Amino acid sequence: MINQSGFHHPENCPGVQNPPVWPCKTETFYNPAVDLGQYLMSRSQLEMWDDWKTENLKEMGQYIIQNSTAFLNSQGWLYMVNMDDGYLYTRMQQNHHEGAPRLGDQIGDMRVKFQYVACAEVNVMAQ
16 A cells, blocks of 8 residues: 655645555465365465466456445445456445546556466475
């Protein structure tokens, strides 16, 4: 988050502010049920996988938008918008007004990207 109080021309951002609390945090989720046959993979093993791929939001974006709208609204945020650049965007309702810049172009806007490690063959050596 960028604190706009240090901007050279804060007067160019009247009435716009960063949110006091973000509804989402940068977070990595690991599936607790990843297995290799009868062997369950530990979290430390899963953390070694680094072939991250970005979710195709043309396919999943609408599903994510539909399933996040009620939560975002309850936190004082607008619905999400897919700008077809790999991110979904939203902003605090109090920062949205007639003539406001498009989502993603204003101080305090939030953008979200989803990444995953695809299923693949792996080798595990054990002692």
